[in-house]
Every structure is written in C-alpha cells, then in structure tokens.
Amino acid sequence: SPVTHHNVARLFSATDHWFGFDESDVWTLFHSYAFDFSVWELWGALLHGGRLVVVPHLVSRDPAAFLGLLADEGVTVLNQTPSAFYQLMAADKEHPGRELALRYVVFGGEALELGRLDDWYDRHAEDASTLVNMYGITETTVHVSYIALDRESAAAGSSSTIGVNIPDxxxxxxxxxxxxxxxxxxxxxxxxxxxxxxxxxxxxxxxxxxxxxxxxxxxxxxxxxxxxxxxxxxxxxxxxxxxxxxxxxx
The missing domain is CATH 2.30.38.10 (Luciferase; Domain 3)
Structure with a gap:
C-alpha cells in the first residue's frame, strides 16, 4: 500500500515524547526490508543521525551470535518480534555477563506473552532498558499503539495489552x-x-x-x-x- 514520506516522518515526531531518540543511539537493521518493521529500524537511525548496524543474515538466525553483536556494537535500540526475543533471552541466559547498552527493546509484529518476560527481568535491572510493546499495521505505517512495560506490569498484565494509540x-x-x-x-x-x-x-x-x-x-x-x-x-x-x-x- 502506498505510504508517503510524511507518514514515516510523522511516525517519529508523534512518538518522540516517548522515546527521545537522538544521534547517540545505535540501531540494528535486523528485519528484511519486505517487513514494515524495517522502516522503523532504518529511519529511526537515519532521521536522528544515529548509527545503523546491518545484521548479517546468518547472525540474525543465531541468537548467541546476535547477542554478541548487540554487546560489541553497543546497540541502544533493539526491535524484535516476540518469538525472536524469546530466543535471544535463552541465549542471554546461556551466555551471562555480556554487557548490553540497550535503552529500548521494542516489540512488534505478533502478540507478546508478558509472562515470559520474567526471565529477562531476573537478569537485567529494570532501569537499564525499557521494554515497549507496540501493536501495528502496515496500512497505518508500522505502529499504532504503545505501552511501556516494567516487571510489575508484565507480571500483572494481560498478554493482549497493547496500550494507547499514537497521539496523531x-x-x-x-x-x-x-x-x-x-x-x-x-x-x-x-x-x-x-x-x-x-x-x-x-x-x-x-x-x-x-x-x-x-x-x-x-x-x-x-x-x-x-x-x-x-x-x-x-x-x-x-x-x-x-x-x-x-x-x-x-
């Protein structure tokens, strides 16, 4: 579906009060450019003057190698489907001690099982990075809603929680x-x-x-x-x- 440049630009201006992305952020291009999540990854870095790390295909399929890339490159903004993040959590548990610089982990593309995030919170301080769930549709330019999670809300919340609409x-x-x-x-x-x-x-x-x-x-x-x-x-x-x-x- 034809999506204008304006649609993409306003996606970031309308969510800036939540994220505050800037030139110091390091993003990964993890997803195929055939998947609309990649629009958020690519332009999130470029529109703010940040750095974009293009993840090699084989690394994207190897959670332990991807964990190493996140640590080595000092990635601050990670975007994942929940199923990919569950595999990354398992690799993180098997290879403890990797220093991560993550500010945000943004989920999209499929339903998030909040109960499975306990494992992440067991090993990472809540104030180290913010986990964010965003529901989205390609036809409305990647993201529609937003909710920032913490250990308490993840434990108490419904797996179907997708938060509030983007202001515009x-x-x-x-x-x-x-x-x-x-x-x-x-x-x-x-x-x-x-x-x-x-x-x-x-x-x-x-x-x-x-x-x-x-x-x-x-x-x-x-x-x-x-x-x-x-x-x-x-x-x-x-x-x-x-x-x-x-x-x-x-």
Missing amino acids: LRVYVLDAYLQPVPPGVTGEMYVAGEGLARGYLGRHALTAERFVADPFAHLFGERGSRMYRSGDLARRRPDGTLEYFGRADH
Missing part, C-alpha cells in the same frame, strides 16, 4: 454497525488519522473495502477523512488502554 492516530473499537462499543466490550479496531496509507496499489476494490469513510471525523474537525478496517478484535479497558484479541475472521 485515532483507534475506534466498533460493532458491526460501526457504532462504538462500551469499555470492556470486544469489537473491531478501526484506525484513523495521520498514518493511513493511500490505499492498495492497483487494487481499487480492496482499497474501498478496507479504507472506509470515518463517520466520526467531524468530531475532530475533519471532513471526508477515512479510517482503516483492521480486521483485528480488541476491547478498551476503563483506563483507556487497549487489549488485543486476534483476528475477527478466525
């Missing part, structure tokens, strides 16, 4: 009639705001099906704007945070 995005939880459901009730997530792609290249019918008119746009001073139908189920907690419950079509 709106997340609606709607029923089959596009009406908002009350907090605590499961509905389908729709995303509106600055991050939406223009549509699917050359697929007009699919674009019309997934990018639909936003019936709430007038409440935000907008006219004729669209929202993206995610196909994902969620519910909003009383505190405003979101819980993710998988695909609506499963």
